[in-house]
Amino acid sequence: MLCWGNASYGQLGLGGIDEEIIVEPRQCEFFTGKVVRDVGCGRRHTVFLLEDGTVYTCGCNDLGQLGHEKTRKKPEQVMALDAQNIVAVSCGEAHTLALNDKGQVFAWGQASDGQLGLTNIEDCMRVPRTVKSLSEVHVVQVSCGYRHSLALSQRGHVFSWGQNRFGQLGLGKEGPCVLTPQIIQSLQGIPFAQISAGGAHSFALTMSGAVFGWGRNKFGQLGLNDNTDEFEMLYCVKRIYAGGDQSFAHFRSLQDGSPPDDLRIPHCNQHILHLNEELVQKWLSHAHGSHKRLPAEMTGEIDDIFSSASCLNGSFLSRSHPDHYGTSTKCSGVDMNAARLLFHRLIQPDCPQISQQVADSLGRNLIPSLCSSPPDIEVLRLYLILPECPLFKNPSVYITLTIPFAQAVIQLSNTPLKVLGNWWSRLEPSTFQGLVELYKEVIVYLLRMKSMGIAASEHRTFTCFLSTCLKFLEILHSVNERAGQIIQYDKFYIHELEDLVDIRSDYVTWFQHQMFSSGMDSPVTLCKYPFVFDAQAKTLLLQTDAVIQMQMAVDQAERQNFSSLFLPDGMVESVNPCLILIVRRENLVEDTMEVLRKSKNVDYKKPLKVMTSLIQKI
Structure with a gap:
């Protein structure tokens, strides 16, 4: 262990030396023969983590930042953590955080700005205490700023607390101190691998190598003024570091092919919370051919991964080509084939426990x-990945998975929906068609339920489900048309409609709503989505429309004739409710064309009455 810098408070751990400033690295004899795993440097104190999980501190202790009652110029063990296996430490200006192997966070030191995440304390805490508000969260990394703190969960969520004077907590605005950890909602769904807190600014690094920064930027520490594209195109960020008023990033070229360092893996025997072949094999080997309940550990792993947008998002990034480092409106960076294969390997009939979980x-x-407005384009990958899961094709989960997923898509705001449409248009035709076929099957399933009878109390819910699936299919149809037909237009036909729906009645309902809508909720009619009708169904629709148009023309003529009986002569002209075609046998074509030329558009909708010198026929 080498130390240098300000030693006036004993923070270098060199013992009772006369110098206050050490200008070149000097070996700290206390750690001879010991293996140091991690070091945290505060303003006037230092914390050391040894390989055996024990924690030592030295330096100034005026605010309890050492975690014990002594002010020592040599490292002293924090005995309050003796029973814990600590895996990471971090120091702020005068506070300290420690993380154990169970994902629990311990805090001590200055608390005036809420940086400890503890409630009901005064200006400082002199012994480590558990941050109870994070007790239900498995934390894998902690980082301290001057007077604020960050935590990264195993699910990829970023939490922040403490001083927020410069917006360093990422909660959307500057404001007062935050006393308990808050999840940063604007970063939900992005697969983060690292966090780093600076003096009054913060960073988070995604699995794709993208860096998010927020907080104080007086000295350009957020790097927002560098708007060239070259860095993003040529490099992948591996590690991020935030100092007081400066920032650093360790990068490699994209050709290196390796992803950012995932600090959710504090030591080598901790599982990566991504869906991968190793995890799937472990789950299957235990569940195969057995109907026993899964162990709590495996249930927890499955729940963590499939409850977290971040974990699934980071599970299928394209590794064979660094596309995901340049994720854009035209490139999702998702390996769809890998997602499909792994999902099909995981969801198997003889392992129902896994499928259920x-x-x-x-x-x-x-x-x-x-949410309807994802914080970043990377979140949208999830909308490509999820439908590849075979569970979505199981009718028993249409109501809980397939339809709610469609609802989430149609609720997206315009910009993310446009991006998703671009990604869909670049899928393999077979993949895109599979998505179309899935929701056609759901619509048929719902219509069959209706044909068998639905309770009055469930009618509104059923209507909502059917409307959701039709709107989702309409979005896919629009994408298909804009892309110049990824698949043939007839792939959207639902051939079962004639057996499941009274098409004439459906058209009449739709027509009446179009004509007499009063602004109330419109009924769900298939005629609003004509792309689902095949040629035979469309013929029936046209015939129905012709009958309606004819009847309306007759009704209009009769109303006009009725009005003419009560109004002064010439004000309303009486009209014939039929289109009269008087022809001569020897001059049929000429007479017909002459009558049609003189007729109005509305006359063409009337019943046709043909008259000759011998017969008349309607």
């Missing part, structure tokens, strides 16, 4: 969390 986690946690 996956369905529960998706339906209860993940899909309800999808």
Whole structure:
């Protein structure tokens, strides 16, 4: 261990030396024969983490930042953490955080700005205490700014607390201190691998190598003024570091092919929270051919992955080519084939426990969390990945998974929906057609339910489900048309409609709403989505429309004739409710064309009455 810098408070751990400033690296004899895993430097104190999980501190202790009652110029063990296996430490200006192997966070030191995440304390805490508000979160990385703190969860969520004078908490605005950890909602769904807190600014690094920064920028520490594209195109950020008023990034070229360092893996025996072949094999080997409940550990792993947009998002990034480092409106960076293969390997009929847990986690946690305005383009990858899961094709989960997913898509605002449409248009035709076929099957399933009878209390819910699926299919149809037909237009036909729906009645309902809508909720009619009708159904629609138009023309003529009886002569002209065609046998064509030439558009909708010198026929 080498130390240098300000030693006036004993923060270098060199013991009782006379110098206050050490200008070149000097070996700290205390750590001879010991393996140091991590070091945290505060303004006037230092924390050391040894390989065995023990924590030592030295330096100034005026605010309890050492975690014990002594002010020592040599490192002293924090005995309050003796029973813990600490895996990471971090120092702020005068506060300290420690993380154990169970994902629990301990805090001590200055608390005047809420930087400890503890409630009901005064200006400082002199012994480590658990941050209870994070007790339900498995934290994998902590980072301290001067007077604020960050935590990264195993699910990829970023939490912040403490001083927010410069917006360093990322909560959307500057403001007062935040005393307890808050999840940064604007970063939900992005697969983060690292966090780093500077003096009054913060960074988070995604699995794709993209860096998000927020907070104070007086000295350009956020790097926002560099708007060239070259850096993003040529380099992948591996690690991020935030100092007081400066920032650093360690990068490699894209040709290197390796992703950013995932600090959610604090040591080598911790599982990566991505869906991968190793995890799937472990789950299947335990569940195969057995109907016993899964162990709590495996249930927790499945729930963590399939409840987290970040975990699934980072599971299928394209590794064979660094596309995901340049994710854009035209490139999703997702390896769709890898997603399809791994999902099909995981969801198997003889492992119902796994399928049930996956369905529960998706339906209860993940899909309800999808928002209409995702914080970044990377979040949209999830909308490509999820339908590849075979569970979505299971009728037993249409109501809990497939339809809610469609609802999440149609609720997207215009910009993300346009991006998603661009990505859909670049899918393999077979993949895009699979998505279309899936929702055609859901619509048929719903219509069959209706034909068998639905309770009055469930009618509104059923209508909502059917409307959602039709709107989703309409979005896919629009994408298909804009892209110049990824698949043939007839692939959208639902041939079962004639057996399941009274098309004439459906058209009449739609027509009446178009003519007499009073602004109330419109009924769900298939005629609003004509692309689902095949040629035979469309013929029936045209015939129905012709009958309606004819009757309307007759009714209009009769109303006009009735009005003419009560109004002064010439004000309303009486009209014939039929189109009269008087022809001579020897001059049929000429007479017909002459009558049609003199007729109005409305006359063409009337019943046709043909008259000759011998007969008349309607």
